[in-house]
């Protein structure tokens with residue numbers, strides 16, 4: 669695999685339009701160089717004062733992924749269980765049901781995802797700066813799309829962060845913000861379901877009459 673060349677051909681806007689949450693992943697390993705490449709894309713993100721607060725921690729050892737997965741699964745089932753039940757009702761919107769099922773699949777198979785990429789970042793004046801990390805996180809997701817890796821953005825791990833962050837070696841002033849399970853996709857990339865831009869774009873003034881959601 670030519671890591672330098674892989675993913676370089678995909679047009680930017682096409683990549684943006686065809687990046688969606690890929691939560692069904694093969695357990696096959698991902699070359700470390702490819703993880704380095706998608707993290708490098710993350711480092712090109714903008715940040716306040718160009719402070720570049722991000723830290724990427726790639727967890728790949730099976731026992732360590734199991735450690736994370738056990739806790740993620742527990743939190744998912746504890747907090748999301750009522751929503752899961754509701755999603756199986758016949759009148760529940762199909763699109764949302766599929767999303768819930770995919771999230772459940774991820775929770776139950778997280779240990780199989782070959783890379784658990786954590787994104788953490790410096791606090792500023794004692795306050796967590798998640799907004800300083802999300803541009804980098806989105807760059808990583810787009811880079812995964814470009815090189816053919818599947819990835820999704822999760823934040824459920826924040827429920828067990830007190831235990832997780834020290835386990836990752838992170839001091840309190842660099843909390844984890846996101847967990848991106850990454851691996852080779854089982855499904856395909858495709859255009860994610862989104863409302864048309866004309867429902868979201870307003871010229872000069874917001875119009876509540878036109879805003880249906």
Ligand SMILES: Cc1cc2nc3c(=O)[nH]c(=O)nc-3n(C[C@H](O)[C@H](O)[C@H](O)COP(=O)(O)O)c2cc1C
Nearest residue numbers: 687688689690767771774820821822823824860861
């Ligand atoms: C801030 C944020 C937090 C999220 N947390 C989770 C999560 O904890 N678990 C999960 O499975 N997906 C999580 N997601 C992914 C969303 O569910 C996903 O982006 C959304 O369903 C759209 O999916 P699609 O791009 O495949 O259409 C999160 C997304 C964002 C932006």
